[in-house]
Amino acid sequence: MNAIKMSNGGQAGMDTSCTVRDATMSLLREAGMTTIFGNPGSTELPFLRNFPADFRYILGLQESIVLGMADGYAQATRKAALVNLHSAAGVGHALGNLFTAFKNQTPLVVTAGQQARSMLPYEPFLFAERATEFPRPYVKWAIEPARAEDVPAAIARAYYIAMEPPCGPTFVSIPIDDWDKECELIVLRSVVTGNPGNPEAIANVATRLAAARNPVLVVAAGAARDDAWNETVALAERHEMPVWVAPVSARCGFPEDHRLFAGFLPAFRQAIFKALGGHDLILALGGPLSFYHAEGFGPHLPDGADLITIGDNVAHAAWSPVGDAIVANVKSALKQLLGAPASASPAAKTVKAVKPAVSGSHFNVAYLFQQIAQLRPNDSIIVEEAPSSRDAMHDYLPIRKPDSFFTCASGGLGHGLPAAIGISLGQPTRKTIAVLGDGSSMYAIQGLWTATQLNLPVSFVIVNNRRYEALESFGRLLGVQQPVGTKLENIDFCELAHAQGMQSRRATEPRQLDEALRWSFATQGPTLVEVMVD
Structure with missing residues (x-):
């Protein structure tokens, strides 16, 4: 579960009027978003005026690099990062890595400058036409606030949505003349997000695991995002299940030198079918099994195998062609599975194969x-x-x-x-x-x-x-x-x-x-x- 820590709130009767810039900086400070990634343009300069001493600005020399740096920072800290881009041109440069951040399920709040509101009817130089449509469909939410005083509230909402599972980038377009307008301070609320899963559904998974003759785990990036490393190891050892990495997984959720580590599933339907042959229950954690790289034919699963997918992304649950799915936080779901009664102790096994050393005679x-x-x-x-x-x-x-x-x-x-x-x-x-x-x-x-x-x-x-x-x-x-x-x-x-x-x-x-x-x-x-x- 993601706990978004906020402030204690303001006092009744306090004068909370200030500029949009001041309110935004206060909001970002409360959320811990004091590292800003950007490549500034003319429409962003008023936001950066009187830059606070407790903030830091990370300059990238091109907007795709800015977006990629923020993506890595947010993944490493498990906190949303703020990206400051320039109108349509800067957003366009960043779109490739925005697409990647969306697929990585990385929480980002992406802001972009817009020309002054009074100029928008005349299609001015360096403005963004239909600004909120440009980054779609690779943001969870996008807005250009109707009024200047709504900008801090829009950024707050963008933050909440970015941090809600499945995490991902959001987008706020901000006209250049909004920053010096007066508004009210926004006090961030306490929002706890995350779906631990239906207890009855998880109990059913535990029953099916206990009854399985030869179960197998497939671990995708969502297990790492949910910090479920220890729980995944414990579940594999409890049931003596071999563990595969899901096709083209962007993170590692299980130790690759563990005796139960089986290897990496290729992103091809027939190869997955072959690799998982002989297993009667496939438990996929944190992502889909059907992430294919090329066209394939035939069944998606080996004969006699059932598939259960557990992860926080409802889209994964919807697109999976076969099997059951539970939308849940992987760590919470595995804790429930580990608390269920165990089946008879399975025989210990070792799956990990060691590759022979490379001599270096071929410098490859x-x-x-x-x-x-x-x-x-x-x-x-x-x-x-x-x-x-x-x-x-x-x-x-x-x-x-x-x-x-x-x-x-x-x-x-x-x-x-x-x-x-x-x-x-x-x-x-x-x-x-x-x-x-x-x-x-x-x-x-x-x-x-x-x-x-x-x-x-x-x-x-x-x-x-x-x-x-x-x-x-x-x-x-x-x-x-x-x-x-x-x-x-x-x-x-x-x-x-x-x-x-x-x-x-x-x-x-x-x-x-x-x-x-x-x-x-x-x-x-x-x-x-x-x-x-x-």
Whole structure:
């Protein structure tokens, strides 16, 4: 459950008149939203006038980077973050990562400047026509308040909605001349959100689990968002269930070195059918099983298998093609399941298979991930946006602790680099390691500047294979043997880092890689390691 902590309220008879700017800053301060992510334009300047000393402004050099940083920060802190964008052009730049934030179920309050109300009938320069429609459908709620004095109330409502499960971004368009108008102070209310699930429905799941001959768990990103790591481990061990990661999950909800860890389900219908064969009950936690990447045919589930999905997203419950669904907070639901009477003790089993070590004779991504796993700090956080390298990461870089892995839930590029910056801002005592493809990095390379300015403990590891390998691999699957527009020759990431004030090293063979990783992981500030893989 999400508890939104608010103030104690105002006193009767108190004079609460002030400017819209003052009321908004007071509101944000009460909500703990004193870190603002932005790239300011002309219509945002009045909001930033007399910027409070207890706030901080995180500047990104392009709006998609701003949105990605805020996404990472909100995920790392489990609190809504404020994003300040510029009218239509800035919102347009940010839309790719807004889409990702929506798919990540990240709580964000996105504001955008609008031209003065008196100018709107004349379609002025740098205004937003039908501003609330532009970011849809990838925001939960959008508004341009009818009156200036309604702006603080609109931001408060946007905050409540962003934090209500399923969490997600909201949007408020604010005309430039609203900030200096008078209004009343808004006192944030105490709102407790979250659906623990119907007790009778959860009790029915417990009965079906106890009766199952060979149950299996599938864990998606929602289990991590609901902080259900320990409960998931306890339930798996109680019933000796193998545990799979749901297709293209953006978070890790179960230790990948656990003896019951079975692996990663591919995003293909026939492959899921094959992997889950022999199980009579499939319990999916925190997300759908049917998150397919390509067209498939045949049944969705193996013969004789029932599916139960538990998660906070009503959309997931609606679109699942088969099985039962319970809309609930995963942590609360699992606590109820763990409190139910247990069945006869099942025989202990071990599922986890260990991959053989990679020698380094071929300088490939498998060797890279193996060395990252061996050399990285114990409490470090992995952020990944290297799609063609994900299988190797699964095999050689196990995630062993909660809140230690983040990736993009949407499939769009340009999220990982700025998200790593936001995650580091939210978890500043831990080393963040961003493993990024060369193509992915170029969508947001300006983010290196912000990491340098803030001196954040981030290691950017660029997997440079000089092409969009994910496209070439998928092309081979579709019978496209020579796709066009996939070669990325002659990009020097060390020079790009140097130009933005960041230290860097390049590795072209195993000895150089180990030296570069040790140096990067031991350095307090941000660094970049470019890895030239085969």
